[in-house]
Amino acid sequence: MSHFVTEDQAAFRDAARAFALKEIEPLANRIDREERTPPELTAKMAEQGFFGLFIPEEYGGTGADLTTACLVLEELAKASPAYAGLVSVEMILCPEVVLVLGTEEQKRRILPKTVSGERLMAYSQTEPSGAGNIEYHQTKLTPDGNAYRLNGSKLFCTQGEARTYLIMCRTERGGEKGYGCVVVEAEQEGFSVAPYEDKLGWRGTNTGPISFTDIEISPDAVLGDLLTANADIGLIANQASFLGHAATSLGCAVGMFEKTLEYVKSRELYGAPMVALSPWADRLARCWNRIEAMRATLYTGTRLFDEGRRDLVFGSTCKSWVCETAFEVCNDLLQAWGGSGMMDSTGINRYFRDSRAKLIAEGGTEMHNAIIGRYALGFG
Ligand SMILES: Cc1cc2nc3c(=O)[nH]c(=O)nc-3n(C[C@H](O)[C@H](O)[C@H](O)COP(=O)(O)OP(=O)(O)OC[C@H]3O[C@@H](n4cnc5c(N)ncnc54)[C@H](O)[C@@H]3O)c2cc1C
Structure with missing residues (x-):
């Protein structure tokens, strides 16, 4: 609640x-x-x-x-x-x-x-050289007459059933270099999606490589300023998305908590309710406390955003701390299920796996902590 x-x-x-x-x-x-x-x-x-x-x-x-x-x-x-x-x-x-x-x-x-x-959308920034260090990215948009050509490849693009792709790429205009965003439609010649790849958690999202071979990009498919799109995305769009991602981590912990509560209430050990054994009430209380703290942090972040206060550092705080804490909670709760928690048939270990995957997607904890650390130390 x-x-x-x-x-x-x-x-x-x-x-x-x-x-x-x-x-x-x-x-x-x-x-x-x-x-x-x-x-x-x-x-x-x-x-x-x-x-x-x-x-x-x-x-x-x-x-x-x-x-x-x-x-x-x-x-x-x-x-x-x-x-x-x-x-x-x-x-x-x-x-x-x-x-x-x-x-x-x-x-x-x-x-x-x-x-x-x-036409659902996907957003793709990450390349083999990493996600955030864009100066090493190779996907490039090159001027060609009145249009452009896009060449390169991306990794870990979460697509689901997307048909419209927002692609971050190195760009240039009149010799000046930058980093922009272009719209690529799935049907365009030169666009390809690699086959599905199984993964540990966050399954069912079709997260995988995509590539571009000489795709023609018309000027009306360039989003915003060709050279400076990344600064705007970094400051504004990603903040909302970091909070959205944190909300899915919070929901992951809450969903597993509610299911675990039902389970421990009905489970008997040594002829008595499992909750009569001393560690379990305490462990559940510790999970409850962390869920309340995550909720307070996340919805402070969304309120700040809704009031027009765009704070990337707070976005990173929510992304890194809420997601890390949700994983710790899911890890603790898994223990309550004993062997049943290991079995796929109970459907409970996917909460543990999904919460783990959320520590990587939308930027790893370390990237977000680097942003927070720079701010705390007064470097930016
Ligand atoms: C399920 C899933 C869905 C994803 N969906 C998308 C998507 O839709 N679009 C997209 O563009 N990307 C997506 N990604 C990619 C994701 O953003 C990257 O995997 C993530 O940012 C880490 O980048 P990397 O994999 O290249 O690891 P690397 O950059 O190789 O990082 C290795 C390690 O170094 C850490 N690290 C990174 N930066 C720093 C730093 N500044 N200081 C210290 N340590 C650091 C990382 O956290 C990681 O632990 C997705 C990833 C996953 C797992």
Whole structure:
């Protein structure tokens, strides 16, 4: 339960909870096992308006604030932290990039198609040389007559059923070099997606390599200023997305906590309820405390954002600390399940695996701590 929410925010949260229980929970083990997003679920998500929740009304969305979006992601993550991770990319990260960088015409062209689920989006920055150290990135946009050509490859792009890709790349204009963002459509000649790759956690999101061979990019597919897009994304769009990601980690811990609570209440050991054994009430209390602290931190971050205070350091605090703490909580809770926790059939170890994957995606803890450390030391 989240505190200090408005009636509207609570209504969205409760609707998401009901949807997650009915539509996502029954599919969660299948998504994890098969590494696939069921298309029927995507269609229902679009019908319920989840993909357009954070997109302003003038572009066909609901125009809800970030707090509402995070409350919704938390609920979805309670059923499937992996699927919620993918939704976070489609609900917050990609629309924010278009909203922050795009022209009015680009927003009107791109965003309504994401709201309807017709063309979901993916965002790709990471390359073999790493995610954040962009000076080493090789994907390049080169001027060619009145248009451009895109060449290169990316790693770990979370795609689900995306058809529109937002690609960060090295750029140049009149000899001046920079780092920009271009829109690539899945059907464009020269675009390719590597086959599905199994992974430890956050399964079902189709996270993998993509590549570009001499793709023609028209000027209206360049988002924002060709040379400086990354500064805007770093300062604004990523903050919302770090908080969205943290909300899926919080939901992961809460979902596992609720399931574990049910389990320990019904489990008998040595002829008595398991909770009568001294460590368990204490361990559950310690998990509860950390969940309350994560919630307080995350929703302070969303409130700051909703009030227009764009604070990248706080975004990194939420991403690194909430995600790390959620993993610790899931690790502690797994122990309560004994051998049953190791078995895939209980569906509980995916919370542990998903919470672990969330320490890497959207920038590893170390990258975020480097940002926080620089700020704390007064270096920037
Ligand atoms: C499930 C999943 C989904 C993903 N989805 C996407 C996506 O949709 N789009 C996308 O662009 N990327 C995506 N990524 C990539 C993700 O952002 C990177 O994997 C992550 O940022 C780490 O980069 P790397 O894998 O290159 O590791 P490396 O850069 O090789 O890092 C190795 C280690 O060094 C640490 N490190 C990094 N920077 C610093 C620093 N400044 N100081 C100290 N240590 C540091 C890292 O945290 C890590 O522990 C995804 C990754 C995963 C696992």
